Amino acid sequence: MDEGEHTPQAGESENSGGEIENSSTTDEDLDPSTEEPDGSAERGDSPTEGSNGSRRSHSDTDIAADIDVDADVPGDSDVDVGSGGRDRSSPDVDFDGVVLDDGDDNQGLFDDLLSGEPIFENKEVLRPSYTPHELPHRNDQINRMATILVSALRGETPSNILIYGKTGTGKTASAKFVSQELESTSQKYDVPCEVEYINCEVTDTQYRVLAQLANTFIEKNQRVIADRLETHRELRSEAADDPPVLAGTEFATLDALDARIDELEADADEMEEVPMTGWPTDRVYSTFFEAVDYHERVVVIMLDEIDKLVEKSGDDTLYNLSRMNSELDRSRISIMGISNDLKFTDFLDPRVKSSLGEEEIVFPPYDANQLRDILQHRADIAFKEEALTDDVIPLCAAFAAQEHGDARRALDLLRTAGELAERSQAEIVAEKHVRQAQDKIELDRVVEVVRTLPTQSKIVLFAVILLEKNGVHNINTGEVFNIYKRLCEEIDADVLTQRRVTDLISELDMLGIVNAVVVSKGRYGRTKEMGLSVPVEETEAVLLSDSRLGDIENAQPFVQARFDN
Ligand code: ADP
Ligand code: MG
Numbered sequence: 001m002d003e004g005e006h007t008p009q010a011g012e013s014e015n016s017g018g019e020i021e022n023s024s025t026t027d028e029d030l031d032p033s034t035e036e037p038d039g040s041a042e043r044g045d046s047p048t049e050g051s052n053g054s055r056r057s058h059s060d061t062d063i064a065a066d067i068d069v070d071a072d073v074p075g076d077s078d079v080d081v082g083s084g085g086r087d088r089s090s091p092d093v094d095f096d097g098v099v100l101d102d103g104d105d106n107q108g109l110f111d112d113l114l115s116g117e118p119i120f121e122n123k124e125v126l127r128p129s130y131t132p133h134e135l136p137h138r139n140d141q142i143n144r145m146a147t148i149l150v151s152a153l154r155g156e157t158p159s160n161i162l163i164y165g166k167t168g169t170g171k172t173a174s175a176k177f178v179s180q181e182l183e184s185t186s187q188k189y190d191v192p193c194e195v196e197y198i199n200c201e202v203t204d205t206q207y208r209v210l211a212q213l214a215n216t217f218i219e220k221n222q223r224v225i226a227d228r229l230e231t232h233r234e235l236r237s238e239a240a241d242d243p244p245v246l247a248g249t250e251f252a253t254l255d256a257l258d259a260r261i262d263e264l265e266a267d268a269d270e271m272e273e274v275p276m277t278g279w280p281t282d283r284v285y286s287t288f289f290e291a292v293d294y295h296e297r298v299v300v301i302m303l304d305e306i307d308k309l310v311e312k313s314g315d316d317t318l319y320n321l322s323r324m325n326s327e328l329d330r331s332r333i334s335i336m337g338i339s340n341d342l343k344f345t346d347f348l349d350p351r352v353k354s355s356l357g358e359e360e361i362v363f364p365p366y367d368a369n370q371l372r373d374i375l376q377h378r379a380d381i382a383f384k385e386e387a388l389t390d391d392v393i394p395l396c397a398a399f400a401a402q403e404h405g406d407a408r409r410a411l412d413l414l415r416t417a418g419e420l421a422e423r424s425q426a427e428i429v430a431e432k433h434v435r436q437a438q439d440k441i442e443l444d445r446v447v448e449v450v451r452t453l454p455t456q457s458k459i460v461l462f463a464v465i466l467l468e469k470n471g472v473h474n475i476n477t478g479e480v481f482n483i484y485k486r487l488c489e490e491i492d493a494d495v496l497t498q499r500r501v502t503d504l505i506s507e508l509d510m511l512g513i514v515n516a517v518v519v520s521k522g523r524y525g526r527t528k529e530m531g532l533s534v535p536v537e538e539t540e541a542v543l544l545s546d547s548r549l550g551d552i553e554n555a556q557p558f559v560q561a562r563f564d565n
Pocket of ligand 2: 171173
């Protein structure tokens with residue numbers, strides 16, 4: 001990544017460059033609360049070109065402005081929004097009118113942004129939450145799922161299915177598509193078949209999985225009971241006036257009908273929701289068991305991100321679910337597990353492994369051509385006609401193909417490129433917006449990773465940054481450790497051993513934040529030499545936004561000390 005291009009400093013200076021163009025910008029203007037009419041007259045003076053000029057400058061600085069905000073650095077971006085917004089509004093808003101007209105009491109902050117030709121027709125289509133109706137290049141996988149699951153519509157138990165593939169290969173989208181089809185077909189033919197989707201990244205313990213299933217089925221059962229009660233009660237009141245109406249029903253006598261009504265009411269009372277914590281697991285399990293077995297049905301339980309569940313809580317859940325069928329009387333369940341980790345079955349009990357993996361379906365990564373098709377389908381709905389130059393989709397596809405064929409990344413890129421174009425008031429999304437989007441996404445990832453590092457790792461990383469900023473190349477572990485120690489003393493943090501610091505460096509290496517290689521120093525042993533793999537300025541800003549590290553006011557002396565040592 002080009003480090004210089006998107007540093008906050010560069011952004012700030014460009015920002016102020018944009019404002020200087022507007023000679024009318026005064027201190028008062030920077031204060032969003034100022035509403036003096038004469039101030040607005042001044043704004044009214046600023047010519048349209050001035051307003052456009054500031055727009056143009058925004059296009060290149062929005063990325064930097066975002067970083068300011070994310071990193072919580074008290075930046076100029078706030079000021080920028082305030083003044084920039086007003087500048088933009090000035091040509092369109094009649095401020096004399098504003099004072100008198102109660103109905104139009106905004107200052108036009110959004111008017112200008114709204115008035116431009118929008119690039120998007122329907123941006124939601126590019127978001128991960130959208131389930132597409134068409135999934136190009138997944139026909140084989142979808143057909144295989146359907147071939148296995150069709151048994152459910154015949155009242156038989158489908159084989160369990162295990163789906164594998166890296167992130168962004170369309171597993172969740174395909175599985176959801178198939179389950180929607182399955183449920184709608186089951187309604188069409190009136191066969192009791194239900195699909196339960198659970199995301200195990202969110203619901204990540206056996207207790208929670210079973211509780212969620214139990215409560216879902218309890219709720220469904222309550223609805224079934226309520227329906228039946230309503231019909232039975234109607235029948236009851238008709239039969240009270242005219243007993244022969246019972247003739248055509250399953251109830252021989254009024255007493256039988258009453259007994260049935262009592263029974264249903266008792267069932268409804270008995271069903272107790274599982275609390276989010278607190279019950280013994282076997283009680284949760286038996287509650288789920290009884291709820292699902294309350295009436296005849298085939299249930300497909302989709303466990304998405306199943307590898308996360310196993311990683312966090314072992315394979316008990318899968319073991320318990322996979323042996324349920326032998327004990328259920330009325331219902332049948334089938335499990336569809338979805339995993340991002342190709343090797344996760346290695347950790348499973350062999351019985352679970354063979355039961356869960358009755359059928360396996362692999363989702364290979366998409367290549368660049370396939371990603372193009374996927375993007376083209378979505379872009380047709382998401383963007384206005386002619387909103388993209390010809391090279392936009394191929395470039396998004398190419399970037400994402402490098403990223404292990406990740407369709408999510410491809411869509412993110414396309415959406416972000418569109419947003420950047422829109423913000424810079426461009427008429428059309430072009431190649432440069434895709435490149436900016438690629439940088440922004442990569443930077444967002446880095447910022448997020450760095451922001452969530454444990455404090456000790458942040459201190460280690462800060463030491464590396466200080467060295468790098470002082471022009472040290474091939475930084476070695478000892479150098480990092482020395483600076484690290486001094487930083488710890490400065491902020492009163494525990495000092496870890498050099499051994500532990502070396503481990504933390506390895507972790508930073510694995511996260512792609514530093515790039516470390518082991519070098520042999522002959523008979524002096526081995527050491528690690530490293531450099532920073534992420535942009536210095538942004539990373540430093542994120543580190544300093546941590547309240548503890550923010551206390552380090554002037555780190556220069558530490559680095560100087562290194563050279564004195
Ligand atoms: P996974 O579950 O394998 O990580 P997803 O199913 O969540 O991947 O797909 C990631 C994103 O890419 C989603 O927005 C999805 O709609 C989209 N996507 C994946 N494959 C296709 C495809 N073949 N056609 C259209 N969109 C797709
Ligand atoms: Mg998924």
